[in-house]
Amino acid sequence: TWLATLRELDDIVDPLTELRSYIRRKLEMARDFPRESRLFANEILQGAPRIMPLLAGELKTLVDEKATVIKGWMRAGKIAKTDPWHLIFSIWATTQHYxxxxxxxxAVLGPNRGGDGRFEDAARFLEQLFLDGLKPKG
Structure with a gap:
């Protein structure tokens, strides 16, 4: 389930539209499957004793494939140059935080902002953060 959102990242669509969609899909996963996200995080914090073969195999291959897609967007001048692996890590970190x-x-947002709308607020913020930062320069 978690890998499916990354598999959907495609080089056919406009990169900024595609990345916006990916950020939204990741936040939807955070909203809909928080227990599973925390289970995964706990496994990683323990050194990934059960899933290391998946991380070093299928996940690495998938991330490398998507990094190639992102590098293609950069070469074509569709997005700013950056490290595609760290871009993916940053999207994971910021979306799964929720x-x-x-x-x-x-608790920090409080009762007026900490309800279900927090995911839409997060989506708008993360889209601005990532997409504005990835717009081609000049």
């Missing part, structure tokens, strides 16, 4: 640290997010 699942893994949901209690903290809701």
């Amino acid at each position: 699942a893994d640290f949901d209690v903290q997010v809701r």
